Amino acid sequence: MPRDRQPLREHGFRVVTMVIGMVVGLAAVFFVLPAITGRENRGPFWAYGLGFAVAIVIGGGALVLGLAIGQRIVGDRIEAAVREPGEKWRHGRFTVTPTGVTFERYRWQMRIPSGKKTEFTGVRLGPDTGRRPPWRQLWTINPQLHIVTLDSEQGRYEVAAMPSRLQEFDRRLGEPQLDPR
Structure with missing residues (x-):
């Protein structure tokens, strides 16, 4: 039986909610958590920006990999x-x-x-x-x-x-x- 793949545009809502969750989580780790713990010397702002960018790139790669694995798990169900x-x-x-x-x-x-x-x-x-x-x-x-x-x-x-x-x-x-x- 030929496999009918689900178009990528149908994954839009899932992708958007994952990206929003990732950005909120990263913002909490990089900005809110240090403020709550009281650590005043947080280092230079560029280091936070670089860490945020690296996390976004790794998270984006994980998102693409997760969608590919999810498609393989679901198969033709x-x-x-x-x-x-x-x-x-x-x-x-x-x-x-x-x-x-x-x-x-x-x-x-x-x-x-x-x-x-x-x-x-x-x-x-x-x-x-x-x-x-x-x-x-x-x-x-x-x-x-x-x-x-x-x-x-x-x-x-x-x-x-x-x-x-x-x-x-x-x-x-x-x-x-x-x-x-």
Whole structure:
């Protein structure tokens, strides 16, 4: 099966939040921590600037490496969040099988499987209208995700995923499944 890679632009929110976290952390280490500890003789300002620049370069390299490793770990899984309308989002991955679709929940959004798998049969995805999570849910779900409906024999759910993952999910649902016998 050809692997459909997630475009780099879909990693934008993740990259921006990591960079902001890195800059805030570095600012705390280089400027706030010495002020709190009371060390008045902090050295020349250029030394702080040089240390900050080195940390940004190393952190940027680590960010690129982390994205590459993350893509390799995820592979061709369809990572998404699912919920019954009005409930909390559950993050995990979907697997399309000959008998239906399986959702495996992640623990703490860390790609560690948790709990039992949820089976869906007779699955149909609704159209991608570009609907996104509201910004007030920023702490629980990526605002870049697109939300579509998932109709199954078990009921109606909402699925939030990157557009490329939704297209891959829909493509796999439309493929004829081989009989495993």
